[in-house]
Amino acid sequence: MAVKRAGTVFISSKKTLLGWLIFILSKIGKPFYWLFLGLIYLLTYLFKFLSKTVSWFFRKTKKIRLPHWQWPHLRLKFKLPKPKIKKIRVKKLKFRLRFPRRKIILLIIILLLVALLGSFSFSIFYGLPNPHQLITRDQAVSTKIYDREGQLLYKIYRNQNRTLVQLKELPLPLIQATIAVEDAEFYHHRGFSWKAIFRAALKNLEGDKLYGGSTITQQLVKNALLTPERTWRRKIKEIVLSLLVESKFSKDEILQMYFNEVGYGGAAYGIEEAAQLYLGKSAQELTLAQAALLAGLPASPTTFSPFGAHPELAKERQEFVLYRMKQEGFITEEQRKKAVEETIRLAPLRTDIKAPHFVMYLKEILAEKYGERMVEEGGLEVKTSLDLSLQEEVEKIVKNEVNSLQKLHITNGAALVTNPQTGEILAMVGSKDYFDETIDGNVNVTLRPRQPGSSIKPVNYAVALQNGFTPATVLSDTPITYQVAGQPPYSPKNYDNKFHGNIPLRIALASSYNVPAVKVLSAFGVDRMIDLGEKMGITTWTDRSRFGLSLTLGGGEVKMTDMAVAYGTLANLGGRVDLNPILEIKNYKG
Numbered sequence: 069m070a071v072k073r074a075g076t077v078f079i080s081s082k083k084t085l086l087g088w089l090i091f092i093l094s095k096i097g098k099p100f101y102w103l104f105l106g107l108i109y110l111l112t113y114l115f116k117f118l119s120k121t122v123s124w125f126f127r128k129t130k131k132i133r134l135p136h137w138q139w140p141h142l143r144l145k146f147k148l149p150k151p152k153i154k155k156i157r158v159k160k161l162k163f164r165l166r167f168p169r170r171k172i173i174l175l176i177i178i179l180l181l182v183a184l185l186g187s188f189s190f191s192i193f194y195g196l197p198n199p200h201q202l203i204t205r206d207q208a209v210s211t212k213i214y215d216r217e218g219q220l221l222y223k224i225y226r227n228q229n230r231t232l233v234q235l236k237e238l239p240l241p242l243i244q245a246t247i248a249v250e251d252a253e254f255y256h257h258r259g260f261s262w263k264a265i266f267r268a269a270l271k272n273l274e275g276d277k278l279y280g281g282s283t284i285t286q287q288l289v290k291n292a293l294l295t296p297e298r299t300w301r302r303k304i305k306e307i308v309l310s311l312l313v314e315s316k317f318s319k320d321e322i323l324q325m326y327f328n329e330v331g332y333g334g335a336a337y338g339i340e341e342a343a344q345l346y347l348g349k350s351a352q353e354l355t356l357a358q359a360a361l362l363a364g365l366p367a368s369p370t371t372f373s374p375f376g377a378h379p380e381l382a383k384e385r386q387e388f389v390l391y392r393m394k395q396e397g398f399i400t401e402e403q404r405k406k407a408v409e410e411t412i413r414l415a416p417l418r419t420d421i422k423a424p425h426f427v428m429y430l431k432e433i434l435a436e437k438y439g440e441r442m443v444e445e446g447g448l449e450v451k452t453s454l455d456l457s458l459q460e461e462v463e464k465i466v467k468n469e470v471n472s473l474q475k476l477h478i479t480n481g482a483a484l485v486t487n488p489q490t491g492e493i494l495a496m497v498g499s500k501d502y503f504d505e506t507i508d509g510n511v512n513v514t515l516r517p518r519q520p521g522s523s524i525k526p527v528n529y530a531v532a533l534q535n536g537f538t539p540a541t542v543l544s545d546t547p548i549t550y551q552v553a554g555q556p557p558y559s560p561k562n563y564d565n566k567f568h569g570n571i572p573l574r575i576a577l578a579s580s581y582n583v584p585a586v587k588v589l590s591a592f593g594v595d596r597m598i599d600l601g602e603k604m605g606i607t608t609w610t611d612r613s614r615f616g617l618s619l620t621l622g623g624g625e626v627k628m629t630d631m632a633v634a635y636g637t638l639a640n641l642g643g644r645v646d647l648n649p650i651l652e653i654k655n656y657k658g
Contacts, residue, residue: 196308197294199293199309199316202288202325202329210223211223211224211225211443211447211450212448213431213450214450215454216452216453216455217456218451219456220422221421221423221427221456222421224444232328233324233338233340233351233352239351239352239354239359241399242351242362242363245363245389248392248398250284250367252392255319257283258311259285259286259314260282260311285313285314286306286310287326288325289310290306291331291441294306294309331440331444332345332346332365333365334369334375339362346362346374346375347413347414356410357407357408358412360390361389361412363389364386364388367385368440370431370443374412374414375414377432377515379511386408387408391404416503416505425496425497425498426498429515429649430450433649434450447656448656449655451650451652453493453651454494454495455494455495458485459497466500469481479500479507480500480509481497481513482512482513482514483495483514484497484628488635488640489639489640490648491645492648493649496514497514498511498512498515513628515628516627518628519623519625520625520626522580524601524621524626525620527606528585528588528589529576529577529585530638531588531600532573537573538573539572540573544570544587545583546583548587550590550617558618560586560621562582563580563582567583571584582621585620586617586620589620594615597619597620598612598619604638605634605644606630606631606634608624608626608630
């Protein structure tokens, strides 16, 4: 029988009442007819099963046979003796009712499954958006970030005035790059891919990073039609809607909607806005290298943003996209190498953002906690611990201090101001100028590991104080040489190239003498200093084999944010309080 396609279902005939009913349901355009078809099929099967069961029962049931009774014979003589009664043997009742137990149990199981399927399907399909809402959905609400006094620092929002583009206007390398990194089987599946799901599951089992198995269609549905909640129910809705979208739209239409919908970080929603924001040009003018850079952003715009705290991750992501393009046969090895070597000039990022390093740091925290979409579309209102007036003063101090040290070839600096009792960040300056590309100004130095110099000595002396030393304990500031196998002899010296004899611990620390500090570390061991440092908030001393006696002189890199926690622990007399940049979070509804 010929099969016709009407709406989103396949109908073999409209001559029957059922055929007309299915045709009408398909024209409505809602997904309930899938559930209706399934229930009709199951009910038909159950009716057929029950008919066969009843027929079998009557054919197999045997007739009931009554027992045969034999009455006693009486013999009369001259006297009437007691009658002899012959024992009566009653035949056993040969009647056995054989019920089809297995089939009855199977019937009960099927009925339960039908009930569960019905309730589950209702919970999934009830309120399921219509795929046509891809062009009629509500606008997103921006996330606003404020300082502690309520002054607006930045708005993270969805661009309401997006520029729509046609798929035919986009360069082929951009389309190929997106398909290669997001959904290599896009033109071969019907909305979701079992291969991608299994492949992502295997990768998740192999490593610590989480991989997604969503197709381009699923990403479009997830971003445009569904809420950002992360539940199995939403995932099933995503798959169902993806199937419906695939049945209503062509592959090219879906890909075009994806390019106009997906977020590329910050206010850049849609490929055209992304090209303008990051590169200052139209999406039609993108080169292969630029296309690979932008195609890698949707997976995690905050992490891979070239304007973010870690721009080197954007380069790594671009190289991965080019590698995937070569794997899929879109480009040659020569084209890949040429694109990797191409220098990409980013557009200058000039916005009304205040305290940009702090805002980007906070955005990463929010994205990790709530997800990218909730941060950019959820309408959050975040009251932070930042003091904007203090922030502006600290920015001036850093800039003036760096300028005054230009003769020493110092070009950059950073500062962090916290409240040790509460862990609140009052000011965060990650560089001299966030917008200065010559010094990589967008890199937040307060989050980067740097050698701390003598500022790490209090951690070393804290170990000594924990083990019986006092501020008055006398230390020896005299020459000493340490012999380490496989290394040259180590003879620590003070910054003034002098030795000061026997001095109390407080003087050794206040004067920042190196020799007493090294002797204390040698006495108690490097491991003890690392153990205490980690308890105080230092997170970068993971490879202990790298560190020796120079650790107390700043030989181990630490983050400025970690140092703030460690010094806060000292200020709190041993009580550690982690940094907390957020005072309050609520949604736009209050």
